Each structure stands twice: as C-alpha cells, then as structure tokens.
Amino acid sequence: MCNCHDNNSKKLADKENDDADYRNLCDYDTSVETRTASLMDLLKRVIEGSPFYKKKFAEAGVDISEINSLEDISKLPFTTKEELRDAYPLGLQAVPDEEVVRIHSSSGTTGSPVIIPYTKGDVEVWADMMMRCYKMAGLTNMDRIQITPGYGLWTAGIGFQAGAELLGAMAVPMGPGNTEKQLQMMQDLKSTALASTSSYALLLAEEITKRGLKDKIHLTTGIIGSERWSPKMRARIENELGIDTYDIFGLTEIYGPGIALDCSLHDGLHYWSDHLLFEIIDPVTGETLPDGTLGELVITTLTKEGAPLIRYRTRDLTRIYPEPCKCGCPFPRIDRLLGRTDDRIKIKAVNVYPGQIEDVIMRVEGVSSEYQIILEREGGRDSMLFRVEIENADDPEVNKQRSKQMNKAFHDFIGVSVDVECVPIGALPRSEKKSKRVIDNREM
16 A cells, blocks of 8 residues: 555655555556556446446447547547436446345435446455555554445445454544544544544534543644535644544545545545556536546446446646656655536636635634525626625624735636625534535525
8 A cells, every 4th residue: 555644744855755565555556557547447347237238338339449548539429417316226336236235325316326336256355445545645554544424325434444344453433523522532532533524523623622622633634525625624624633634535426536546645535546547637518628627527337247338538737747746655645636627606607616715714803614605686686795704703803804815816816706795714514524605695
C-alpha cells in the first residue's frame, strides 16, 4: 500500500529518509498492460453475463474486438444514472444469483433507487480499497475508528467497517445521530479516528468545543466525505477537533466510499487505478478531455463482478492531475470535486457552482464556512438570498460591512448580484448527514 503518512501530518522532507520502506508498500500493479488486460476481461464478462450491456452494446453497434487499448474505451457508449434507475430492481446484475452475496442501493430520492448487487469478490475488493485509504491516512491496527455514517442499504457505514476490520483496527460502528452517545463513546473508548460526513464532523466539533471536551477526546484523524466541503469548513473541523482530515470519495453505484483519498500533502485525491479507470469529459459534448482539464468524471469499474459499469457518468466535476504526486504514491490523482453538473445553480443567466461560492467565502475575512442559499421567483424575475454565518454578527457595523464585502465578492468573482444576510455562528441548520445548502422555491 502507498502509505503517504506516518500517523499525524507527515511532511515531505521527513519522508525522504524512509523511501525504501515506502516503496515496499507500493506493490499494487498499476501498469498500463495490466489495466488494459482488465478492460479486455471486463468487456468479455459483460458480453457474456450482462443482459444490460449486451442490449446496450448491440443498440450502439459496438464490436468489442475493436477495443485494444485504454484509449479505445472512448468508442464505447456512456452509462447514465437514468439507465441505472430504469434497470430497477436487478437489471444491472451480471452474474448468476448464487454469486450475489449482498445488495446496496442509492436513496432513490429523485426516482427509482439504483440497486447494485455485490459478489464476494466485490466485497473483498471494496474492503481492500477502504483499507488502503486508512493506511494512506496513517491509521494502523492500533487505531480505534468511530464510524458515524449510516448502515443498511446505504454503502457508507459497512464499507468503513469492512476496511477497518481488514486493517485490524477496532471498529466502533455507531452509525448516524445520537450525538450524546457519540461523544460518550468517543471519550470512553478513546476513539482515535472519526469516519463521518463533513456536516456531522462540524456538528460534533462544535459540540465538543461548546462542552469543553477537547482535552477529553483522543482523536488524531478524520476520514471525511460524502459531500463537498470547503477549505474553511475543513480548517474549522481540524482546529476544533485537533485532528488531521482526509477527504474520501466514493459512489454507491461504483462500490461506495473508498475509491479515492487525499494523501498527507492534501493536493488532490489518489484513486485506485488497478480497479478503476477514470476519464474526464466535456459534460455538454461528451468529448474526452486531456489530463489537467476540468470536466465531468467518468468511471469504468475494471474488476467489478456483480454490477460492472462502463463509462459511467458520475456528474461530478473535477480534473485528473497530469503529474505524479510529490508524496511518491504511484496512484494517479483527481482534484477535489468542484461540484456536480446537476447541482449547478442558474440565476440571472449565470451558472454558479458550490466550489465557486466556497472560493468567494474564502476571500472575505471573518466569514464562516456555513451558508444557505434561498432562490425565489417573483414577477418572472429570479432572486438569490445568500445567508452566511459571520463572527460578531450582532455588531451592526460589522454585519453591514461583511454583507457589503460578500455582495461585492459575488459580483466580482462570479458575476451575479445577490442579497446577503449575515447571521451569527451556529445560526444556520446543522445536519447529522448532509447539509442542505440550497432551497429553491422557484418551482414550488
């Protein structure tokens, strides 16, 4: 495993002395030849065992004998979330029933849920990828990992647990909510690592600060994901909990959390290219974009058995870094997610993404990480109220100044005018899962 971290933040200069030990951990085969062979095997498997891809390839006139390299994958059609929903319940299954050991599902809040069957091999690969993430974050079998994401059909909780058990660490499977119990177990069991959404990590951090418990907890590491979180939010979580955080990425449709993680340099997320092929495309034209260019992430699951996906459009916006990471890990990297193609806000003919809003927040001193957007339409005209937490919000002069600064920053850096309401720290809703930051009343 490519371990870029020795239990707390490991600086690049400190790593030079143990490069030999580091290389011994980098024993996964990421060669082009092996990945090409995996792609060939995947195409053969889906043609033989997946009714979904048999039909899809036949309709697209695909001849898999024409696919001879990783670059040739651009000749294959994309797979979309809508197609996965249409395949409900088990239309994606590509192996016989007796080989399916588990199913997971997306929430289905905007349509039919997506059901993903897993084989024993899929479960083992997923656990191994999760273990790699823990190792990259510097965790060992001496750590105690408090797992707060949900269990059940959702992939999160059980994925974090399987990786912890494979690592040999102590899993504390709390699941979501019940903050009182979370804090009690965190103290009594001396949890050293927290697996959480960023929203719940912030809620826990604020509660620990409020109750004066910082000296009574033993956390050193946070494995945080499931939603985009800003640099300001990350800094607040790290400062209030006294931990290093690692950004984890995953999708239910692919495996779940654990398909990518940032190393101790926090300069992009390493993804496990021996199991996954990442592409970046233009979200409008579908054209494949060169490394370093921002676009939509497309994923092919090279080794997945139960429900393999080929050129799956994730709707996540990022870029593939063309250069290797200075940490020495051979696995390639993507940038932290800017947002999603479907969480774009269109206001007054301007497209606004969460990442742009977070960049604006970073530019104004005294502004917290937490914000809420309320969109309204009256008389055919759209308006946007931007509510944001600030320090000293009760001081009228400070409030007025921050509101003016935020409005100017939106105008200068995004090109849209908004109404700004500054509120005290802690005034906006907190969540034990994911924060709902955009309330669109225009279609209600």
